């Protein structure tokens with residue numbers, strides 16, 4: 001059964017999310033990842049299976065579906 005690691009809520013729903021992963025200094029955006037999202041605080045968790053599939057996908061020579069430019073903001077640079 002689901003229990004949120006952040007707030008302890010047992011209510012959740014499934015959402016498809018995009019997440020950026022940094023591997024060897026390179027950013028990879030993965031879209032449409034099925035995530036379990038806490039109804040209470042919005043914490044996203046991926047199943048072990050999903051995490052493993054992402055890992056395999058990003059470490060294989062699989063070609064990305066497309067490339068996008070990415071604007072990067074650093075919290076350290078903020079005024």
Ligand SMILES: [Zn+2]
Pocket residue numbers: 004005006007008009038039040041042043
């Ligand atoms: Zn929560």
